[in-house]
Amino acid sequence: MTVLIVKNCAREGPGTLGEILRSNSIEQEIVEIERAEEIPDPTGYEALIVMGGPASANDTTKAMKQEIAAIQQVARADMPYLGICLGMQALVKACGGRVIRNPIKEVGWKDLHGKEFSLELTPAGQKDTIFKGLEATLPIFHLHGETVELTHDMQLLATGKHCRNQVVKAGNNAYGFQGHLELTASMLDTWLAEDDDLKQLSSEEVKRDHAAVREEYESNSKKVFTNFLRTAGIL
Template identity: 45%
Template structure:
């Protein structure tokens, strides 16, 4: 059994997570839907991670319909799940929640007040295994214009200043996170040169922010993804 990683767009891959997997000889398979790979059945995997992308969970495409069905099945089978950005929104959508435009687009490392984006873990969930050794407040990178409303079966674990619903949980082992902990320097360069929303911003300033936060960001990424792999029984 191995980990299934689903890419919604080629450039948004596992990054730091992939380094952890290789360092620990954890078997994984990447399905790049942007490159034409098929949406795979979750039954054959120990856990599923769905990455971000420019699609909307509200899209009426065959790709999105199949992705939502796959996620719904994974949750029904209680297969550990982690959704990143769009992967969080598809998790929520698969559970009957509403995905909608957020009042503020969150793009980059800093909000409109010039402060670093961060997530605040709710007191009730501070001891959730996903957050072990992570601390609070946790700085994070954002690249999204949509958010989710919660349905009755979705718990809110962490909040943000301009987009309230930042980290969610369904059941005992399915999580979604609105921001990104997976960025490596190499991946970030690709995003900066190709993502239309990031290309609207000052590249030099974004690189300076990334450099300033590099050690803290990398450590948080390693901790966060390692915690999920432990929840999934893979580490």
């Protein structure tokens, strides 16, 4: 079995999701859309996974048009889809929703008042198999300035204080997460060195915050990604 992974940015790879795929001997084909690589027909794979990046789903670049078209193809086929950050926003855009500016940028582990970012599962989220075995409140790492407006037939699975639409579901098999569940320690080091928004924060503090929740965070992410693969019929 092979899943297709689209990377919008070189530094934003599959992280813990990649670890789950490798440990279950699931092949992954990665397309570097930032390097002008073409997205193959996604219906030839078991699932389409789209990662984050600094672009906007509202962009009219060739790369974003190609990405939106691939997601629409997957949605029409009711195929398994998982979108992270930009990948979530692109899902909503592809399925008829809107991508707009969020009232604030959510960056790192905490808001401007020092309160930890978290996901609060909705009743629909607590019933959905993607959150099986998880608590109703989960810590989340953020790196975004936009949010989404859902269509009436999309489900909201988790909310946040400063950005309401945190986890969404479109159709039967397409999921989008605004936050970065895939985050690993090595990825965080790279992002702190390269991302302009994260450079505004204290890297030592961000690393301390990560260390405090790392075990729980990686356990949660691996449960979510395993649940997704099982729901998709890949495991």
